[in-house]
Amino acid sequence: MSINQISAQSTYATGLQQKQQTMNNLFSALKAGDMASAQKAYAASGLPAMAKNNTSPLGRLYQALRTEDLASAQKAALEMQPKTSGKNTTSTTAPKPATSTQTPAQKAQAALVNANLSLQESSVFALMGIGNNVNTVA
Numbered sequence: 001m002s003i004n005q006i007s008a009q010s011t012y013a014t015g016l017q018q019k020q021q022t023m024n025n026l027f028s029a030l031k032a033g034d035m036a037s038a039q040k041a042y043a044a045s046g047l048p049a050m051a052k053n054n055t056s057p058l059g060r061l062y063q064a065l066r067t068e069d070l071a072s073a074q075k076a077a078l079e080m081q082p083k084t085s086g087k088n089t090t091s092t093t094a095p096k097p098a099t100s101t102q103t104p105a106q107k108a109q110a111a112l113v114n115a116n117l118s119l120q121e122s123s124v125f126a127l128m129g130i131g132n133n134v135n136t137v138a
Helices: 003-032 035-045 057-066 070-079 104-128
Strands: none
Touching: 003 035, 003 070, 035 057, 035 070, 057 070
16 A cells, blocks of 8 residues: 555545544534534535435434424434444454564554544444444433
8 A cells, every 4th residue: 555545544534533523513512402503513514405305314403403493403313323222333343453474564554544444434333323423412
């Protein structure tokens, strides 16, 4: 893997971290009852506008934010949160350890790739509402 590929992965990982932080800001604002901050966080998230007939939790969240209906926005956000069923909802795939035949640069590269994959997975789970990485809205 070249330096350019590692740099691109790092840039991608940083973008995912920013998206995850924006979503965390959205949920935190809703938890605090701050509609204006929640609306700003949604706008900053890069998520699209949703049609009125979109009945998914994200669609209902968008419509509630658009109409400034805090209670409905909080309810939709709760529906996007992970369900606690006693099961571990995180991935059971462990990163592969670096082998002793790898150079230090290859080990660092492998660690970066594994961290990037883990971040991608947790970000996707968080956006889908099935991970442990999104704060619960009360």
